[in-house]
Amino acid sequence: xxxxxxxxxxAASVMPNMSQLFGWLKxxxxxxxxxxxxxxLWWFGGFMIENDPDLSAFAAFAPxxxxxxxxxxxxxxxxxxxxxSSLYRILSGLVWGIGIGVPVGVTVGYFGLALKVTNVPFQFxxxxxxxxxxxxxxxxxxxxxxAIIFLIVMATVWPIIFSTAHGVxxxxxxxxxxxxxxxxxxxxxxxxxxxxxxxxxxxxxxxxAVGVAWVVLVPAxxxxxxxxxxxxxxxxxxxxxxDSLAAVVIVIGIIGYGLDTVCSVLIKRFNWHME
Amino acid sequence: MGASISLDYITHRFSxxxxxxxxxxxxxxxxxxxxxxxxxxxxxxxxxLHMMAGLLIPSDGCVRINxxxxxxxxxxxxxxxxxxxxxxxxxxxxxxxxxxxFDGMPKAKAGERVDTLLDMVGxxxxxxxxxxSLSGGQQQRVALARSLATEPEVLxxxxxxxxxDAFTRTQLQEEVPNICRERGITMVIVTHxxxxxxxxxxxxxxxxxxxxxxxxxxxxxxxxxxxxxxAGFQSMRDELMQQFKGTDTGxxxxxxxxxxxxxxxxxxx
Ligand SMILES: Nc1ncnc2c1ncn2[C@@H]1O[C@H](COP(=O)(O)OP(=O)(O)OP(=O)(O)O)[C@@H](O)[C@H]1O
Ligand SMILES: [Mg+2]
Numbered sequence: 001x002x003x004x005x006x007x008x009x010x011a012a013s014v015m016p017n018m019s020q021l022f023g024w025l026k027x028x029x030x031x032x033x034x035x036x037x038x039x040x041l042w043w044f045g046g047f048m049i050e051n052d053p054d055l056s057a058f059a060a061f062a063p064x065x066x067x068x069x070x071x072x073x074x075x076x077x078x079x080x081x082x083x084x085s086s087l088y089r090i091l092s093g094l095v096w097g098i099g100i101g102v103p104v105g106v107t108v109g110y111f112g113l114a115l116k117v118t119n120v121p122f123q124f125x126x127x128x129x130x131x132x133x134x135x136x137x138x139x140x141x142x143x144x145x146x147a148i149i150f151l152i153v154m155a156t157v158w159p160i161i162f163s164t165a166h167g168v169x170x171x172x173x174x175x176x177x178x179x180x181x182x183x184x185x186x187x188x189x190x191x192x193x194x195x196x197x198x199x200x201x202x203x204x205x206x207x208x209a210v211g212v213a214w215v216v217l218v219p220a221x222x223x224x225x226x227x228x229x230x231x232x233x234x235x236x237x238x239x240x241x242x243d244s245l246a247a248v249v250i251v252i253g254i255i256g257y258g259l260d261t262v263c264s265v266l267i268k269r270f271n272w273h274m275e
Numbered sequence: 276m277g278a279s280i281s282l283d284y285i286t287h288r289f290s291x292x293x294x295x296x297x298x299x300x301x302x303x304x305x306x307x308x309x310x311x312x313x314x315x316x317x318x319x320x321x322x323x324l325h326m327m328a329g330l331l332i333p334s335d336g337c338v339r340i341n342x343x344x345x346x347x348x349x350x351x352x353x354x355x356x357x358x359x360x361x362x363x364x365x366x367x368x369x370x371x372x373x374x375x376x377f378d379g380m381p382k383a384k385a386g387e388r389v390d391t392l393l394d395m396v397g398x399x400x401x402x403x404x405x406x407x408s409l410s411g412g413q414q415q416r417v418a419l420a421r422s423l424a425t426e427p428e429v430l431x432x433x434x435x436x437x438x439x440d441a442f443t444r445t446q447l448q449e450e451v452p453n454i455c456r457e458r459g460i461t462m463v464i465v466t467h468x469x470x471x472x473x474x475x476x477x478x479x480x481x482x483x484x485x486x487x488x489x490x491x492x493x494x495x496x497x498x499x500x501x502x503x504x505x506a507g508f509q510s511m512r513d514e515l516m517q518q519f520k521g522t523d524t525g526x527x528x529x530x531x532x533x534x535x536x537x538x539x540x541x542x543x544x
Contacts, residue, residue, distance in 0.1 A: 172360065174360040175360055177330065177356070178360045179373075179377075180330065180348050181330060182348075182353070182374035182377050182421070182425065183349055183350040183377045184377045188377050192362075192376070196364040196365075197362075274363070274405060274407040
């Protein structure tokens with residue numbers, strides 16, 4: 001302990017970049033422990049399955065076959081097409097969700113009456129699983145793609161609306177007064193005061209929305225469509241290639257984590273609160 | 276150039292059933308005049324100031340600035356509040372230039388315009404800084420620059436220095452009237468502090484409570500800059516104190532509305 005400390009200190013005094021690197025590595029040590037634990041559990045589960053005669057057909061779920069399938073998937077380039085389709089759907093859904101959610105959220109937050117009127121219906125609608133809209137979506141939309149995007153919109157609008165409305169209600173009333181006093185028009189108030197003030201909350205809502213949407217997307221892709229990560233899972237199951245099924249699950253996890261990281265970076269970027 | 280303000284028989288009720296908060300307020304403030312408005316907490320000083328700023332419309336009577344009926348806020352009659360209320364997503368310069376931006380001035384030109392103002396209020400080395408890192412006094416200076424940037428004819432101040440430390444407050448009490456006198460801006464300041472009134476104003480208006488009306492006034496005929504230690508200052512303050520006590524209805528006039536004890540006399544003591 002002591003020696004490693006002094007090492008860090010000397011390294012820091014010699015090369016500031018080295019100390020940054022050490023700090024960075026240090027910050028990774030806990031996630032590394034967590035990931036290792038997860039892998040161990042997984043390996044243990046695979047071991048149990050393999051040794052259970054009833055389940056041994058599923059032995060390909062274990063880490064080793066999964067990772068080799070994952071390497072194959074990436075090396076052959078097969079993995080990109082489903083990722084592309086899934087990302088396209090989630091981004092389209094998100095764009096619509098933001099396009100609808102932010103204006104509605106601002107309106108609801110700004111006008112007390114609108115909040116009172118919409119609160120109960122919105123809370124009600126929010127609690128309905130987006131997947132429950134599937135039959136309606138299939139009837140209403142020509143293509144499966146649009147139907148799935150509709151489901152994503154249904155998943156994303158609520159967190160965005162609530163978070164935006166919350167942000168608007170939290171705005172310091174003095175900010176409105178000062179802006180009005182300086183001669184702000186309605187549009188200028190929106191553009192220069194309201195939108196920047198709620199940006200952090202909107203981003204937080206988007207982050208929640210992305211989480212929900214990503215979770216909803218995969219089961220939505222079980223139905224109808226012939227592309228995307230959900231379809232890839234279904235396809236792997238039908239062809240009994242459990243190793244590539246598990247590999248796709250890993251891909252889904254990684255991409256979901258990546259999307260969330262992008263959101264949290266954006267939140268930091270738009271956050272004007274000073275520590 | 277400064278504008279005249281005329282208060283024409285203003286009566287105001289916050290709700291139709293309530294007793295009037297302000298009653299029959301009538302006064303005329305000359306262009307370039309510096310006026311202080313004093314009175315007990317809750318007597319309606321802020322309400323009256325909001326009306327001059329066009330942020331509130333009286334239920335009876337009206338405010339005219341240069342004979343122009345005030346119906347909405349304008350950057351030409353600008354108000355400064357107790358809290359600076361700066362926008363934390365803008366730096367010092369952007370905050371100060373906001374009124375110009377609202378007026379349609381291009382950003383670059385607005386920035387240039389506030390440059391000299393920020394120098395004047397003593398923030399030459401803080402222009403690009405995040406406003407959240409400023410002290411309370413510095414923030415209020417940014418707010419002052421923001422108010423002055425639009426070249427207002429009237430500057431309305433609602434206890435703008437009450438949250439500041441004594442040293443900064445004294446400085447600003449000297450600087451603000453100087454700026455207003457240089458630029459011929461008409462100034463109205465609401466204050467609890469009799470010293471502040473004497474230090475900053477040509478004329479002090481005394482308000483009573485329940486209903487709020489103007490019950491007395493005192494012309495402060497002292498040379499600038501005003502020094503708290505001068506004999507003239509001391510006697511002026513005593514005179515205002517006497518007059519305030521004479522017109523004050525005290526607790527009797529408040530209908531037990533709130534129980535705060537005489538802040539005005541305390542701050543003067
Ligand atoms: N929006 C409002 N609705 C109803 N009553 C109000 C409103 N604003 C102020 N009042 C009442 O009007 C009276 C005068 O308020 P005002 O804020 O003008 O007092 P003030 O003289 O500025 O007091 P202070 O010195 O404490 O700032 C108070 O009794 C207050 O309760
Ligand atoms: Mg007040």
